[in-house]
Amino acid sequence: MKILSLHQIREADCFTIEHEPIASIDLMERASRAFVNWFCKSFETGDYKVKVFCGLGDNGGDGLAISRMLHPLGYDVEVYVVKYSSKESDNFNININRLKTQIEVNVIDDEQFTLSLNSGDIIIDALLGSGISRSIEGLLKTVVEQINKSEAMIISVDIPSGLLADKPNNQSDTIIKAFHTVSFQVPKLAFMLPQNAEFVGNWHIVDIGLHQTFINKAEVVFFYSTPQEVEKLIKPRAKFSHKGTYGHALLIAGSYGMMGAAILSARACMRSGVGKLTVHSISSGLPILQTVLPEAMYWEVLNDDKFLTTDFKIEDLNSRFQAVGVGPGIGVYEETGISLIKLCRLCKELVIPMVLDADALNIFASQFGDDFTNEIPENSILTPHPKEFRNLVNQSWNNDYEKLELLRKLAIQNKLIVCLKGANTAIALPNGTIHFNSSGNAGMATAGSGDVLTGIITALLAQGYSPDEAAILGVYMHGKAGDIAAEKFGMTSMIASDIIENIRF
Numbered sequence: 001m002k003i004l005s006l007h008q009i010r011e012a013d014c015f016t017i018e019h020e021p022i023a024s025i026d027l028m029e030r031a032s033r034a035f036v037n038w039f040c041k042s043f044e045t046g047d048y049k050v051k052v053f054c055g056l057g058d059n060g061g062d063g064l065a066i067s068r069m070l071h072p073l074g075y076d077v078e079v080y081v082v083k084y085s086s087k088e089s090d091n092f093n094i095n096i097n098r099l100k101t102q103i104e105v106n107v108i109d110d111e112q113f114t115l116s117l118n119s120g121d122i123i124i125d126a127l128l129g130s131g132i133s134r135s136i137e138g139l140l141k142t143v144v145e146q147i148n149k150s151e152a153m154i155i156s157v158d159i160p161s162g163l164l165a166d167k168p169n170n171q172s173d174t175i176i177k178a179f180h181t182v183s184f185q186v187p188k189l190a191f192m193l194p195q196n197a198e199f200v201g202n203w204h205i206v207d208i209g210l211h212q213t214f215i216n217k218a219e220v221v222f223f224y225s226t227p228q229e230v231e232k233l234i235k236p237r238a239k240f241s242h243k244g245t246y247g248h249a250l251l252i253a254g255s256y257g258m259m260g261a262a263i264l265s266a267r268a269c270m271r272s273g274v275g276k277l278t279v280h281s282i283s284s285g286l287p288i289l290q291t292v293l294p295e296a297m298y299w300e301v302l303n304d305d306k307f308l309t310t311d312f313k314i315e316d317l318n319s320r321f322q323a324v325g326v327g328p329g330i331g332v333y334e335e336t337g338i339s340l341i342k343l344c345r346l347c348k349e350l351v352i353p354m355v356l357d358a359d360a361l362n363i364f365a366s367q368f369g370d371d372f373t374n375e376i377p378e379n380s381i382l383t384p385h386p387k388e389f390r391n392l393v394n395q396s397w398n399n400d401y402e403k404l405e406l407l408r409k410l411a412i413q414n415k416l417i418v419c420l421k422g423a424n425t426a427i428a429l430p431n432g433t434i435h436f437n438s439s440g441n442a443g444m445a446t447a448g449s450g451d452v453l454t455g456i457i458t459a460l461l462a463q464g465y466s467p468d469e470a471a472i473l474g475v476y477m478h479g480k481a482g483d484i485a486a487e488k489f490g491m492t493s494m495i496a497s498d499i500i501e502n503i504r505f
C-alpha cells in the first residue's frame with residue numbers, strides 16, 4: 001500500500017472530486033460514514049458519552065458529520081466546537097447547519113473553560129487534521145492539554161490533532177495522544193515512526209473511495225506492506241520438486257558461549273523451506289548442533305578455536321551454496337573479521353546472495369570504519385537493529401525522519417537492502433523505496449528473535465527469491481510467526497524459539 005505525501009493526499013482529494021465526480025461535501029460525508037462504520041463495529045452503545053471535539057476546518061467538519069450520524073444510532077453524543085479563530089471552512093459551515101437541528105452544539109471560546117471528562121467517556125478528536133500549518137497554541141492548546149490529561153479513551157479522526165503527517169514536529173509541540181487513530185484511505189508516514197507512537201496509538205485505515213487512477217499513478221518513496229500484498233509473494237511448492245529445487249544455504253553462526261544464536265537461526269532456516277542447510281561453526285559447538293537440529297549438516301571450524309577463523313577458499317563455496325547467512329553469535333573477534341572479508345569477497349566473485357546480521361555488522365562497524373560497504377557485495381541484505389545501524393552509519397539522528405534518510409542513503413549509495421528492525425521494520429531497497437512491515441509485536445523484543453529472522457531470510461534467498469522479495473517476505477513472515485506465538489503464549493512470555501515453531505509458509 002502506498003504511503004502518499006500530504007501534498008499527494010490533497011491532490012487525490014481534488015482528483016476524486018473532479019473525476020468521480022463528487023462534491024467535496026459528499027466526499028466528507030463518505031469519509032465520516034466510513035469512520036462511523038468503524039466506530040460502530042468497535043464500540044457498542046452503552047451508558048457512556050461520546051464527546052466530539054471539532055475544530056473549524058474540514059477535520060472539524062468530519063467531526064460534525066460523525067456526530068450527526070452517531071446520534072440516531074443510539075450513542076449519547078455531545079458536540080464541542082473550539083472557536084480558536086473566526087474563519088471556518090465551507091464544509092464545516094454546511095455541517096454545522098445540518099447538525100444544529102439535531103443536537104445542541106457547545107462552543108468553547110474562552111481559555112478559562114474547564115472540560116468535564118470522565119474515564120468512561122469516548123472522546124472523538126476532530127480538532128485539526130492534515131491541514132495543520134503551525135504549532136497548536138492558545139485556546140486549542142488548553143483544550144488539547146485537558147483532553148490528554150483526562151482518562152477518557154481518545155479516538156482521532158484522520159490524524160491526531162497537532163501531529164504533522166510527513167515531517168517532524170517540534171519537541172515542544174502540543175499533540176493529541178490518541179488510543180486509536182482512524183485514518184482516511186492511506187496511512188500517513190508519521191504513523192510508522194517510533195517517535196509518534198504515543199500520539200497515534202493503534203491506527204486503522206478506512207476506505208473513502210479516493211480515485212484509484214490517481215493512487216495507482218502516484219510515485220511514492222514509502223510503502224506499507226499489507227499482509228495481502230506480501231503473502232502473494234510466496235511461491236507454491238511444485239508437486240515433482242525435490243530438495244535440490246529449494247537450494248542449499250550456508251549459515252555461519254555461533255562462537256564459544258553463543259551457540260544458541262546458531263541454533264535459532266538454523267532452525268528458523270529449516271522451517272522456512274530451504275532444501276538443504278549447512279551450518280558452519282566452531283567444532284566444540286558441533287555436538288550441541290547435531291543433537292538439537294539433526295536436519296542440518298555441519299562444517300566445523302577445523303582448529304578448535306572459540307570463534308570463527310576460517311580461511312575460506314573458492315572451492316568451499318563454488319557450486320555448493322545458493323545463499324549465505326552470516327553473523328548471529330559470531331562475536332567481534334579480529335580474526336573473525338579477516339574471515340568475514342574473505343567470505344564477502346568470494347560471495348561477490350561467485351555472486352552468492354548474502355544476509356549479514358548482528359556481529360557481522362558489528363565487525364564491519366568496528367573494524368572497517370566508514371569504508372565498510374566497499375567489502376559488502378551489492379544486493380546483500382543487512383538486518384541491523386537501531387544500535388547496530390547507528391554504529392554502521394557512524395552518525396546519530398535528531399528524529400526518525402533523519403534516520404529514514406540515512407537508511408535510504410545507505411541502501412541507494414551501496415546498492416544494499418537494509419532492514420532496520422523494530423516495530424514496523426523499515427526495509428530500504430537500492431531503488432530508494434522504503435517498505436514498512438505490518439506484522440509483529442512487542443513480544444518479539446526478546447533475545448534471539450533477530451537470529452530467527454536471519455535464518456528465515458537466508459532460506460528464502462536459497463530458494464531463489466530475489467533479495468528485495470526475500471527481505472520483505474522474510475520480515476513479514478517473521479512478524480507473523482511472532483503474532484501467532486504471542487496469541488499462544490502472551491507477549492510477555494513468548495521466547496524466540498516460539499517464533500520459530502510458529503513460522504507458517
Ligand SMILES: NC(=O)C1=CN([C@@H]2O[C@H](COP(=O)(O)OP(=O)(O)OC[C@H]3O[C@@H](n4cnc5c(N)ncnc54)[C@H](O)[C@@H]3O)[C@@H](O)[C@H]2O)[C@@H](O)CC1
Nearest residue numbers: 013028031057058059128129130131132133134135136158
Ligand atoms: N478534502 C477533502 O475532500 C476531505 C478532507 N477530509 C478531512 O479534511 C481534513 C483536512 O482539512 P483541512 O485542510 O481543512 O484542515 P484542518 O481541518 O486540519 O484545518 C485546517 C485549518 O486550521 C488552520 N490551522 C492550521 N493549523 C492550525 C493551528 N495549529 N492552530 C489553529 N488553526 C490552525 C488552517 O489555517 C486551516 O484553516 C482531513 O484531515 C480530513 O479529516 C475528509 O473529510 C475527507 C475528504
Ligand SMILES: Nc1ncnc2c1ncn2[C@@H]1O[C@H](COP(=O)(O)OP(=O)(O)O)[C@@H](O)[C@H]1O
Nearest residue numbers: 421422423440441442444445447448449450451
Ligand atoms: N516492539 C516490537 N514490535 C515488533 N517487532 C519487534 C519489536 N521489538 C523487536 N521486534 C523484532 O524482533 C527482532 C529483534 O531483533 P534483534 O534486536 O536483532 O534481536 P536479537 O539480537 O536478540 O536477536 C527484530 O526482527 C524486530 O523487528
Ligand SMILES: [K+]
Nearest residue numbers: 125128159161
Ligand atoms: K484529528
